[in-house]
Amino acid sequence: MADKMDYASAGVDIDLEGSAVASLISSLGKSVRPSGTPGAPVDLPGGFGGLIEFGDHLLALATDGVGSKLQIASMLNQWSGVGIDCMAMNVNDLLCVGAEPIAFVDYVAVPKPDPEVHAALGASLAEACRLARVTLAGGETASLPGIVNELDLSGTALGYLKKGEAITGENLQTGDVLIGLPSSGIHSNGYSLVRKIMEVAGLQYTDDAPFDSSSPTRDIKRFNNTNDNITLGEIFLNPTKIYCDPVVDLIKTAQAGESGFSVDDIRGICHVTGGGLSNLLRLHDSLGWEIDDPIAPHPEFLWLAEIGRVDTWEMYRTFNMGCGMIITVNLQCADKIYSWLKKRMPGVKVIGKVTNNGRKVVHSQLGIEYTHY
Amino acid sequence: MADKMDYASAGVDIDLEGSAVASLISSLGKSVRPSGTPGAPVDLPGGFGGLIEFGDHLLALATDGVGSKLQIASMLNQWSGVGIDCMAMNVNDLLCVGAEPIAFVDYVAVPKPDPEVHAALGASLAEACRLARVTLAGGETASLPGIVNELDLSGTALGYLKKGEAITGENLQTGDVLIGLPSSGIHSNGYSLVRKIMEVAGLQYTDDAPFDSSSPTRDIKRFNNTNDNITLGEIFLNPTKIYCDPVVDLIKTAQAGESGFSVDDIRGICHVTGGGLSNLLRLHDSLGWEIDDPIAPHPEFLWLAEIGRVDTWEMYRTFNMGCGMIITVNLQCADKIYSWLKKRMPGVKVIGKVTNNGRKVVHSQLGIEYTHY
Numbered sequence: 001m002a003d004k005m006d007y008a009s010a011g012v013d014i015d016l017e018g019s020a021v022a023s024l025i026s027s028l029g030k031s032v033r034p035s036g037t038p039g040a041p042v043d044l045p046g047g048f049g050g051l052i053e054f055g056d057h058l059l060a061l062a063t064d065g066v067g068s069k070l071q072i073a074s075m076l077n078q079w080s081g082v083g084i085d086c087m088a089m090n091v092n093d094l095l096c097v098g099a100e101p102i103a104f105v106d107y108v109a110v111p112k113p114d115p116e117v118h119a120a121l122g123a124s125l126a127e128a129c130r131l132a133r134v135t136l137a138g139g140e141t142a143s144l145p146g147i148v149n150e151l152d153l154s155g156t157a158l159g160y161l162k163k164g165e166a167i168t169g170e171n172l173q174t175g176d177v178l179i180g181l182p183s184s185g186i187h188s189n190g191y192s193l194v195r196k197i198m199e200v201a202g203l204q205y206t207d208d209a210p211f212d213s214s215s216p217t218r219d220i221k222r223f224n225n226t227n228d229n230i231t232l233g234e235i236f237l238n239p240t241k242i243y244c245d246p247v248v249d250l251i252k253t254a255q256a257g258e259s260g261f262s263v264d265d266i267r268g269i270c271h272v273t274g275g276g277l278s279n280l281l282r283l284h285d286s287l288g289w290e291i292d293d294p295i296a297p298h299p300e301f302l303w304l305a306e307i308g309r310v311d312t313w314e315m316y317r318t319f320n321m322g323c324g325m326i327i328t329v330n331l332q333c334a335d336k337i338y339s340w341l342k343k344r345m346p347g348v349k350v351i352g353k354v355t356n357n358g359r360k361v362v363h364s365q366l367g368i369e370y371t372h373y
Numbered sequence: 374m375a376d377k378m379d380y381a382s383a384g385v386d387i388d389l390e391g392s393a394v395a396s397l398i399s400s401l402g403k404s405v406r407p408s409g410t411p412g413a414p415v416d417l418p419g420g421f422g423g424l425i426e427f428g429d430h431l432l433a434l435a436t437d438g439v440g441s442k443l444q445i446a447s448m449l450n451q452w453s454g455v456g457i458d459c460m461a462m463n464v465n466d467l468l469c470v471g472a473e474p475i476a477f478v479d480y481v482a483v484p485k486p487d488p489e490v491h492a493a494l495g496a497s498l499a500e501a502c503r504l505a506r507v508t509l510a511g512g513e514t515a516s517l518p519g520i521v522n523e524l525d526l527s528g529t530a531l532g533y534l535k536k537g538e539a540i541t542g543e544n545l546q547t548g549d550v551l552i553g554l555p556s557s558g559i560h561s562n563g564y565s566l567v568r569k570i571m572e573v574a575g576l577q578y579t580d581d582a583p584f585d586s587s588s589p590t591r592d593i594k595r596f597n598n599t600n601d602n603i604t605l606g607e608i609f610l611n612p613t614k615i616y617c618d619p620v621v622d623l624i625k626t627a628q629a630g631e632s633g634f635s636v637d638d639i640r641g642i643c644h645v646t647g648g649g650l651s652n653l654l655r656l657h658d659s660l661g662w663e664i665d666d667p668i669a670p671h672p673e674f675l676w677l678a679e680i681g682r683v684d685t686w687e688m689y690r691t692f693n694m695g696c697g698m699i700i701t702v703n704l705q706c707a708d709k710i711y712s713w714l715k716k717r718m719p720g721v722k723v724i725g726k727v728t729n730n731g732r733k734v735v736h737s738q739l740g741i742e743y744t745h746y
Contacts, residue, residue, distance in 0.1 A: 012516060013486070020486030021514050027495025031508040038533060039475025041508045050511035052476050054533070059432075061510045063478040063529060071519045102412025103425050105436040107480065107527045113386070113393030122400025135404040135414045137434045138423035140527070141394050143385060146444050147523045154480045154513070156436060156529035160411060160427070 004309040007318045010196035044097065045170040051097065057160050062093040065154030068191040072236055074150045076205055078223050079117055081239035082153055083124025084131065085188045088240035089273070090157035091132045092325065095247045096269040098167035099159030101132055106139040109152040113143055117151065131242040132157075165255065169268035169283035169328075176267050176354040177334035180295045181247075182217035182347035183324030185238035189274035190318045194236055197308035205233030215298040217322070217347030235300050243271075243325050246344035250327075253340065261337055265330040267354075272320040277361045278370040280326065284354075289361040291352040297322040313368045328354060377682040380691045383569035417470065418543040424470065430533050435466040438527030441564040445609055447523045449578055451596050452490055454612035455526055456497025457504065458561045461613035462646070463530035464505045465698065468620045469642040471540035472532030474505055479512040482525040486516055490524065504615040505530075538628065542641035542656035542701075549640050549727040550707035553668045554620075555590035555720035556697030558611035562647035563691045567609055570681035578606030588671040590695070590720030608673050616644075616698050619717035623700075626713065634710055638703040640727075645693040650734045651743040653699065657727075662734040664725040670695040686741045701727060 008014070033039040035053070042051040042058055051058045066073075066085045073082050083106070091101040106125055108118075118141065129136050134157065186194060198205070208229040213220060220230055220238050247269070254263045268283040280289045301322065305315050315321060329337045334350065341348045355362070361370040381387070406412040408426070415424040415431055424431045439446075439458045446455050456479070464474040479498055481491075491514065502509050507530065559567060571578070581602040586593060593603055593611050620642070627636045641656040653662045674695065678688050688694060702710045707723065714721045728735070734743040 011518065016488075017486045017514060017516055020483075020488045020491040023488040023492035024481075024495035024498075024512070024514070027492050028499045028509055029503070032503055032506050033475065033508050038473075039508050039531075041510065050478070052508050052510055052531075054475075055428075059476070059531065061476060061478045061529070061531060063480050063511055063513045065480065065482065065513065065515050065517075067515055068517060068519060070517075100411075102406065102427075103432070103434060105423070105434045105529055107436050107438065107529075108397075109438065109482070109521075109525055109527070110393075113390045115389075115393045115396040118393040119396035119400050122397035125397075126401045130402070130405055133405050135406050135412050135425055136401055137414065137425055138436055139397070140436045140438065141390060141397070142438050142440055142527070143390055144438075144441060144443075144525060145384065146441060147525050148482075148521050150520045152482055152515075152517060152520050152525065154482070154515070154527070156434070156478055156480075158412075158425075158432065158434060158531065 005193065005196060006310060006314045007193050010192040012192045044166055044168045056163055058163055058166065060094050060097055060099040060159045061156060062090040063154065063156040064089040064093065065152065066188050068195065069188050070151060070153060071195065072205055072233060076233045078233065078237055079120035080124050081221055081237050083121055084128040084239035084242065086153050086155045087128035087132050088242045089188050090155055091134065092243050092271045094157055094159035095243055096271050097161065098165055098251055098263065099161045100248050101134050101157050101159040101244060103135045103137040103158045104129065104155055105137055106153065106155045108141045109144050109148045110141065111145045111148055113141060128242065132244045165263050167266055167269055171264065172267045172284050172287055172328060172354055174287065174354055174356040175331045176328050177331055177350055178289065178291065178352040179327045179329060179338055179341060180323040180349050180351035181243060181325040181327065181345060182295050183320045183322055184218040184241040185298055185300060186236060187240040187320055187324055193318055194304065197304055201307050203232060205231065205236065207232050209235055211299050211303045213299050218298065241324050246341060250341060259336065259340060261333040265333050265337065266327065267330060268328040270326040272324050272326060275373055276317040276319055276321065277363065278317050278373045280361045281359060281370065281373045286359050288355040288358050289352065290355045291363045292365065293349065294351050294363065294365065295322040295347065295349050312366050316363060316368060317370060323351065378566065378569060379683060379687045380566050383565040385565045417539055417541045429536055431536055431539065433467050433470055433472040433532045434529060435463040436527065436529040437462040437466065438525060439561050441568060442561050443524060443526060444568065445578055445606060449606045451606065451610055452493035453497050454594055454610050456494055457501040457612035457615065459526050459528045460501035460505050461615045462561050463528055464507065465616050465644045467530055467532035468616055469644050470534065471538055471624055471636065472534045473621050474507050474530050474532040474617060476508045476510040476531040477502065477528055478510055479526065479528045481514045482517050482521045483514065484518045484521055486514060501615065505617045538636050540639055540642055544637065545640045545657050545660055545701060545727055547660065547727055547729040548704045549701050550704055550723055551662065551664065551725040552700045552702060552711055552714060553696040553722050553724035554616060554698040554700065554718060555668055556693045556695055557591040557614040558671055558673060559609060560613040560693055560697055566691055567677065570677055574680050576605060578604065578609065580605050582608055584672050584676045586672050591671065614697050619714060623714060632709065632713060634706040638706050638710065639700060640703060641701040643699040645697050645699060648746055649690040649692055649694065650736065651690050651746045653734045654732060654743065654746045659732050661728040661731050662725065663728045664736045665738065666722065667724050667736065667738065668695045668720065668722050685739050689736060689741060690743060696724065
């Protein structure tokens with residue numbers, strides 16, 4: 001049996017990455033665009049970045065890539081999901097400040113262009129645009145044989161919101177209710193660990209899944225022309241959930257104020273990415289979070305933990321464990337918001353509450369907690 | 374002496390790249406965002422992409438990377454210019470539709486993060502933001518050891534303009550005047566050929582330049598702590614010119630209408646990138662272009678042509694040859710616009726005119742022409 005594994009042993013040095021990013025940021029100066037002009041930076045409580053002024057609105061930019069999930073796509077030459085992954089990683093970040101995503105651009109770096117791969121990427125991006133309801137407003141393909149070994153895909157999403165309607169976590173209160181939105185699988189984080197586990201276990205991505213992958217809150221997107229059993233590759237490449245539907249409509253409904261809740265009642269939105277549950281800590285400087293009735297993890301998470309001997313604490317700070325977005329709402333209208341969401345997305349669940357016994361995330365059933373992002 | 378070289382022999386298959394991009398685009402459907410709503414796509418004459426509606430304004434996105442120039446930066450561990458290159462490639466594209474760039478996000482993919490490299494990139498991006506007058510509104514650093522061998526840097530710029538004030542080339546007329554803006558060197562295109570020439574010639578980037586690199590329209594950005602002669606590496610890594618100053622102010626002056634010219638008098642703006650002079654063909658379906666009094670190429674272009682035995686036609690469709698942007702203006706106010714620009718950017722020059730003898734670009738002194746992009 002494999003040695004016990006964690007994210008760091010899979011070759012990802014989070015501290016080094018953080019230190020590199022901090023070095024870059026510390027070299028940046030103040031923006032030359034003065035407050036009150038288009039493009040002036042807007043600092044929100046909680047350190048949310050990416051927002052700029054634009055008249056009565058704020059514009060938001062998010063940029064991210066698919067990461068090492070692409071290496072599985074390359075190996076299997078299966079690209080139908082990665083455009084959705086790329087879109088999701090970006091638009092889901094925009095939703096967290098209450099922005100409606102409206103446009104997207106992609107950046108593809110390849111050692112050598114392949115028209116068939118690009119056609120598949122185009123189809124995947126087109127599906128992603130429909131799901132996220134955005135316009136694909138451009139893109140770039142760079143042939144960089146000396147720089148990239150394999151295809152790299154990243155993108156940038158643009159969103160907007162009205163001034164004064166940003167969701168920041170600033171007005172979070174003890175007793176606020178956490179509503180979990182189900183994920184579709186591993187999404188686009190933790191793949192260095194997934195790949196390491198597969199390698200150590202000596203398994204192939206074309207192998208049939210040695211477990212029942214069915215889960216009430218998602219379907220697996222099958223590869224084309226496949227009628228056989230679901231493979232590990234299909235499970236691991238299942239595209240990331242795009243939460244624009246229903247989150248954009250939830251925010252619009254709140255803005256309209258006719259359903260018994262307002263934007264102020266949506267206190268914070270957390271995209272559960274790398275860092276897992278610890279992402280919640282970004283939303284507030286002093287409050288805590290208790291998950292007491294979680295969404296059940298999809299079977300692949302349990303299988304990965306077992307086969308890779310990854311401990312529970314590590315699993316929940318590496319993967320989304322079944323819950324890809326957490327919306328924190330005012331207790332007074334939590335039922336209304338929960339009912340509104342549940343009609344539009346099966347598997348939505350009240351999973352916990354905001355607490356006041358220190359800045360930490362507690363998963364009470366499992367007895368694990370996180371105090372640092 | 375080396376065999377005669379061209380861009381294709383340097384390993385870049387432009388046709389394959391075009392075919393891959395066409396495959397991607399043909400897989401895309403129509404945007405789901407209806408006309409009149411934020412994010413709805415705007416099709417401009419001339420096929421300009423990247424524009425979306427936003428109330429009384431249009432927003433424009435441009436995404437591009439630095440490309441194989443990065444391989445020289447990697448080899449020399451000199452990163453002070455590449456942030457400027459990345460910014461320039463994007464904001465100069467936005468200027469071509471008359472958009473004012475306001476924000477930028479960077480995407481860095483590395484095999485392993487290096488805080489020192491990131492600090493240098495941050496300083497370079499900060500300088501780029503000042504030059505382009507934009508806010509750095511976010512960024513992403515991805516550690517992708519299996520995907521990238523070396524650092525890849527790309528970015529996305531956001532700009533805006535008023536509806537109805539896009540510069541598209543649509544109202545170009547025979548007799549319109551071409552005003553050339555000097556480049557700072559090779560900018561960020563053609564580096565596969567530069568590198569191939571250096572390799573075949575057996576030269577090192579740390580070698581002193583075997584020619585006088587001085588040029589009246591630019592200075593070479595020196596590496597830190599260097600008091601020796603200018604090296605080939607310094608010349609080839611000289612950062613791309615960012616044209617926001619003076620082009621944004623030119624457009625604003627035209628909009629204000631108090632200097633004897635209007636936005637309608639700025640008929641077309643061309644960013645001279647890969648494709649060199651043939652980029653002009655993108656601006657109009659039937660008119661032609663005659664360059665009869667060009668800006669003199671910087672010494673490195675003449676040296677590369679000689680040492681690599683690259684013919685003149687190939688040089689002018691691979692490199693900017695000293696002229697990085699061409700603004701086409703109404704003959705009636707060409708003197709006023711030229712004078713306005715000349716005061717703000719030394720080396721600006723009237724280089725030619727729009728013709729009506731077929732869709733082609735003619736460099737009359739050299740007897741070369743381009744009929745295809």
